[in-house]
Amino acid sequence: EAGVAQSPRYKIIEKRQSVAFWCNPISGHATLYWYQQILGQGPKLLIQFQNNGVVDDSQLPKDRFSAERLKGVDSTLKIQPAKLEDSAVYLCASSVSPSYEQYFGPGTRLTVT
Amino acid sequence: DQQVKQNSPSLSVQEGRISILNCDYTNSMFDYFLWYKKYPAEGPTFLISISSIKDKNEDGRFTVFLNKSAKHLSLHIVPSQPGDSAVYFCAASITFNKFYFGSGTKLNVKP
Numbered sequence: 001e002a003g004v005a006q007s008p009r010y011k012i013i014e015k016r017q018s019v020a021f022w023c024n025p026i027s028g029h030a031t032l033y034w035y036q037q038i039l040g041q042g043p044k045l046l047i048q049f050q051n052n053g054v055v056d057d058s059q060l061p062k063d064r065f066s067a068e069r070l071k072g073v074d075s076t077l078k079i080q081p082a083k084l085e086d087s088a089v090y091l092c093a094s095s096v097s098p099s100y101e102q103y104f105g106p107g108t109r110l111t112v113t
Numbered sequence: 114d115q116q117v118k119q120n121s122p123s124l125s126v127q128e129g130r131i132s133i134l135n136c137d138y139t140n141s142m143f144d145y146f147l148w149y150k151k152y153p154a155e156g157p158t159f160l161i162s163i164s165s166i167k168d169k170n171e172d173g174r175f176t177v178f179l180n181k182s183a184k185h186l187s188l189h190i191v192p193s194q195p196g197d198s199a200v201y202f203c204a205a206s207i208t209f210n211k212f213y214f215g216s217g218t219k220l221n222v223k224p
Contacts, residue, residue: 040216101159103156
């Protein structure tokens, strides 16, 4: 079974630029999560989708971050405009249903200069 | 507001001995607790979990203990192996719709 795929793996941008991350969850997984992990900290949940609906986005900075999950499969996370403090690893995870058995992708390391 | 805390950034243990990783939380609404293991350049991998109605869950060499009155949980690895060297994250959930992670403990198991 293929795991959670994310791209790109690395991205370097300047502040105020825009960036987008892509996630392809495990086939059949209805729940998709985006996390932000800043160096030295644990992952912080940004948004949780159930199929293509948002379950929780209470920690998503909505003035600059947006996410969508069209057709309940792939998802994109966008930052516009980026700030220095957005430098982090962005992790995507999926699960069959809202449960603790989340499967994580390898992450996208974003550096904002 | 850090609701899940891992106060030990690192732990070094000799192979064959017990590793004990600790985690504290503040929110009494948490009803599931989880441990994830993370190797460099990979995403976290689910290791073991425990419901708030239990005080112990065991899976092979891994045992998680929950002390609700102290809002504390711990992960015991016995015996520790060099392949267990990784970063371990404690996480807590409220009805699987909100997840909070600790900052991680880096375990080094020396041969």
